[in-house]
Amino acid sequence: MKLASYADGSRDGHLVVVSRDLTQAHYATGIATRLQQVLDDWGFIAPQLEDLAVQLNHGKLRHAFAFEPAKCLAPLPRAHGWAVVDAEGGVRREVGGFAAPHQPLRAPAAGEAVLAALTGDLAAASDRASALDALRLLTLALDWRIGGDLVATQCAPVAVTPDELGDGWAAGRLQARLVALHNGAKLEPRDVTAAPGDALARLARLRALRAGQAAGVALGALDLSLAAGDSLHLDLKTAAGQSLFGAIDLDIAPAPSA
Structure with a gap:
């Protein structure tokens, strides 16, 4: 899976899952909001993000949006x-x-x-x-x-x-x-x-x-x-x-x- 942190005014940004071709993204809200949370509890959180990534890569997420690297921390x-x-x-x-x-x-x-x-x-x-x-x-x-x-x-x-x-x-x-x-x-x-x-x-x-x-x-x-x-x-x-x-x-x- 591919992960990024969108700038949102906070120090750590907001976690998003990014598609394999780097064109689409989806907020990971409901699973984790910051990457450090994922690293702290990898065994529990990472599989949920993997599922989200699979759906994103298959075009099955209704609220996916165009990935904009310029918005990333x-x-x-x-x-x-x-x-x-x-x-x-x-x-x-x-x-x-x-x-x-x-x-x-x-x-x-x-x-x-x-x-x-x-x-x-x-x-x-x-x-x-x-x-x-x-x-x-x-x-x-x-x-x-x-x-x-x-x-x-x-x-x-x-x-x-x-x-x-x-x-x-x-x-x-x-x-x-x-x-x-x-x-x-x-x-x-x-x-x-x-x-x-x-x-x-x-x-x-x-x-x-x-x-x-x-x-x-x-x-x-x-x-x-x-x-x-x-x-x-x-x-x-x-x-x-x-x-x-x-x-x-x-x-x-x-x-x-x-």
């Missing part, structure tokens, strides 16, 4: 922690919440694409298999830094369960293509692979993780220079070109006039 705006594991196994513990997929940056910054994994409760010293069992949802994120300092983390509009990834998910590993447009010009796509279970197990070596913890797998820095007034479109897609999580679309604030 990050799927989980206030995670219980955010840490990124790099290719060498190093861990960077980040601070702050997740920004919306269309929130503009106030200044040019260096960006790094990250596959973000949202977990259920995971005991300390859990192995990779246990970590994969605790993996609930995946999404695309972008860490933005200025001079090495994290200034923002933006998320794609939709978080998905691994079973929604189709051929892009095998043996606990994501395989996808990172596609970017810089000021409307297409950059060279990048094939990426990531094992979020390994990242979760790495974080759980010394301490337990609670439901709502986010672990990132670094997918590499963005090979471009951003300037004031620039725009960026970033998306993770299947080999067939289908968007997995919806795109991150952002603008960098133009330089102030003299």
